[in-house]
Every structure is written in C-alpha cells, then in structure tokens.
Amino acid sequence: MRAIDKTAGNLALVAACCAVFVGFLDTTITNLAVPSVASEFDVGAGTATWLATSYVIPFAALLAPAGALADAVGRARLFLVGVAVFTLCSLLIAVAPTFGLVLGARAAQGVGAALMTPASLALILGTVAIERRRAAIGLWSASGALAAAVGPALGGLVVEVSDWRVLFCLNVPIGLWALAAARRLRAADSESRRWPDLLGGMLLAVAIGSLVYAVTEGPEKGWDSAQIIAFFGLSGTALAAALWRSRVHRLPALRLDLLRNRSFAVAAGLSAAYGMSLFTTMLLGVMFLVNVWGYSTLAAGFAMTPAALMTAVVGVGVSRLGATIPPRRMIAIGGVVLAAVIALLAALVSSTAQLWALWLPAGIVMGIGVGLITVGISTVGTLAAPPSDFAAATGLLMAARQVGGALGIAILAAMLSEVTATTAERPYAAIYWFAAAVTALVAVGALLLRAAPPISPGAESSTKVVANQGSER
Numbered sequence: 001m002r003a004i005d006k007t008a009g010n011l012a013l014v015a016a017c018c019a020v021f022v023g024f025l026d027t028t029i030t031n032l033a034v035p036s037v038a039s040e041f042d043v044g045a046g047t048a049t050w051l052a053t054s055y056v057i058p059f060a061a062l063l064a065p066a067g068a069l070a071d072a073v074g075r076a077r078l079f080l081v082g083v084a085v086f087t088l089c090s091l092l093i094a095v096a097p098t099f100g101l102v103l104g105a106r107a108a109q110g111v112g113a114a115l116m117t118p119a120s121l122a123l124i125l126g127t128v129a130i131e132r133r134r135a136a137i138g139l140w141s142a143s144g145a146l147a148a149a150v151g152p153a154l155g156g157l158v159v160e161v162s163d164w165r166v167l168f169c170l171n172v173p174i175g176l177w178a179l180a181a182a183r184r185l186r187a188a189d190s191e192s193r194r195w196p197d198l199l200g201g202m203l204l205a206v207a208i209g210s211l212v213y214a215v216t217e218g219p220e221k222g223w224d225s226a227q228i229i230a231f232f233g234l235s236g237t238a239l240a241a242a243l244w245r246s247r248v249h250r251l252p253a254l255r256l257d258l259l260r261n262r263s264f265a266v267a268a269g270l271s272a273a274y275g276m277s278l279f280t281t282m283l284l285g286v287m288f289l290v291n292v293w294g295y296s297t298l299a300a301g302f303a304m305t306p307a308a309l310m311t312a313v314v315g316v317g318v319s320r321l322g323a324t325i326p327p328r329r330m331i332a333i334g335g336v337v338l339a340a341v342i343a344l345l346a347a348l349v350s351s352t353a354q355l356w357a358l359w360l361p362a363g364i365v366m367g368i369g370v371g372l373i374t375v376g377i378s379t380v381g382t383l384a385a386p387p388s389d390f391a392a393a394t395g396l397l398m399a400a401r402q403v404g405g406a407l408g409i410a411i412l413a414a415m416l417s418e419v420t421a422t423t424a425e426r427p428y429a430a431i432y433w434f435a436a437a438v439t440a441l442v443a444v445g446a447l448l449l450r451a452a453p454p455i456s457p458g459a460e461s462s463t464k465v466v467a468n469q470g471s472e473r
Contacts, residue, residue, distance in 0.1 A: 014181065016123050022147070031152065037051050059402055123182075142375065207238035275400065332443050345429075376446070
C-alpha cells in the first residue's frame, strides 16, 4: 500500500469540512426564511414550517443507513453522490415556482445531506495520516458546530438584505468546489459491492421519520388524535421490524454490533441528549430575542454570533491539542460549563433586555461548552469503532443527535404554547431549565466512558483511500 499523501489528506479534510458545514448550516439557516416563504406562497405559518421539517426528517432518518451504505459501497463514492444531490437540490429550491416543489426539493436535499455527512468523516479518516486523525476529527466537528451556530445570524442577514432564495444559492459554489476536490482523490473502495439491507434501511427511516413527525405535530393536532397515535404506532412497529432484520441480515442497516461497544453506545446516548439541548437552546435564543426582547431578526441573529465564534475557536484549539485531553474529560467539562450557563439564563432572563450584562457573556461561555462537547463526542464515538466501520459509526452518532434535536424542538413548541402577554418570559425560562437538566445528564454520562479510546493499531492499514492528483486523469 502506498503511503498516505499529506496534500491529499489536507484536500480531503477541507472538502469534508465544507460538506458538513453546508449540511448542518441548512438545519438552522432556513428558520429565518419561514415568514418570507409563507408570504410569497400564501400559506399559513404552520404549513411554512415544513420548510425546515421536510429537511430534518430525511436527514435524521437516513444518517444511520447512509453510514452502513458508505462502508459497503465506498466512502468516496457516497460522498460524491451526496454532495451532488445536495448541491443540485439547493439550486432547485432557489428557482422552484411552487411551495410543493420547494418542499420536494428540500426533502431530497435532506437525503443528500444524510448521504454525504457520514461519508465525509470517513473520507478524511481514510486519507489523513494516523497521527493527525484526532486533530482532523476536531476540525470536522468544529465545522458542523460552527455551521449550526452561525445559521441564525447568516440567515437573518441574507433575508434582511436580499431574498430567502439566496440562502440556498450559498450552497451551490461550496458544493461545486467540494465535488471538484473530491474527484481529485482516488479511494480504494470496497470490492465486494455487497449492498446493505435496503429494506431494513427503509424501515429504520420510516421509524425515525414517523416518530419525528408525531412529536413535531403532536402539540398542534393533539396527542390523542388518531393521526398522531397512528404515527407513534407506525414508528414502534417499523423500529421493531428494523431491529429484527438488523439481527439476522448479513449487512444490516443498523449496526447493532457497534452498540455492544460500551464507549460507542454511551457516546450515541450522549449525542442524542446533547442534540436535544443544543437544538433547543439555539432556536429558543432567536425566539426569545425577537418575541420577548423585541429585537429584529437580523439583530437577534448577530446577538448569537459570539457563541458561534467561541465554538469555532474552542473546536480548533482542542483539535490542535490532539490526544492531550481525554475525550470524556472534554465532554464532562463542556457539559458542566454549558449546563451552568443555561441554568443561569433560566434563573435571570426577564422581559427587560440584558444584552451586554447577561446575553453576550453567557453566549461566549456557552460557546466554550458547545465546542468541548461536540469535539469530545465525535472523537470518542468514532475512535471506539474499528477503522472499517468509521462511516457507520459516524452515521449513528449524527442520527442520534438529529433525532434528539427534533424531539427537543417539539418539546420547545409544546412549552411555548403557554406564552401569554403577561408571563411571556416564563415558558422560555422553563425550557432553559429543561435544557440545563439534559446537559447536566450529558456531563454525568461522560463518566461512563472509558478513559481514552485508542485508535486501533490497524487503522492505517485498513484505510486504503489514496490521493492521486496527477495520474488519475
């Protein structure tokens, strides 16, 4: 096997970070576009929220099967397909003449994001030298965290000065560059061409998608409505069937063997809880600034920028430290810091604006906690898996975080239904207390992790992705 090329590793790292950045950017940036979309297509606010939901459901549902698919058919191949689908659908959304076409392209865009996300980390782990892999994971994680955090600010700015369609045009040049960069990399993908259990993957997608739909729509349609009960039942039935097939199929869509690894199983649980807290506080922050303190959408977005910048700084800084900080210590420290700050907001928020005295300092400290947790969970979860299963492990971790986030947002919507003119800040404080409690559980759960999950000695020999810039053509 030829030595891993450093230049190729750097190219793969940048391409993968670009892909995960735009993938996670689109989970938050479009929240600011919902009012404009509702106005242009003359639909109700509730209907317009499907602009976000239609992306999150396939993204969350297909992440785990996409990880298994990447390991089976080739990480580089799936990465290229995912980026191509995501970029094309971004362009289709920007020019779609009807709301139905927007939603259809948005759902397909979520599929593309689900395909490229687990494959992106597996791609860099196959091209980056073994001594640099932990740093690469940190940079990749920081890219996703930064995208999720800057979405509100960037979305508010674009919608304020231009048009909501421009939000999706931003993905096109980044996606095209990632495609061009990835084509310069040659990967020795699997020769077996054995596909994973596609039926099991579909069942898993139905299970997660039905659960997310039921929890999201439950507050509006009624938890005891026939439709919501039916979707909960469908979710449970599909999940049971998917688990059964995963036990008997040779190449299952859901890798139950990974969950038998204690470090990975704990990491997956922590990822779900962390996603619930992270997605809830990100959306809640924008809503609180606009609805309670009366800020404009643009001002609210920029008020969250310090937290985003600190997240990126911490993510990059921790990645440079490499193996000197055990991942479980990152998660524990980050969880304590983040839980304390969220609890502080819960105790002190009021209808009186406190931007400089409370909000901005709290945001900076929150960024520290988010950066530590994000890098820590990605590191311990991925490195606990064998190198040949990097993509499957990444898919499961990301799926857990997306599902947790969707459930957190549904809980947020239910609690905000109690808002009144005289007690506007109270439901927000209650949600912050909820998020603080969940984050505290993440910090405690980190103690269940092993001290330092090592990179397998066979990692380098088992990753056969090689760059060949000059001779490929």
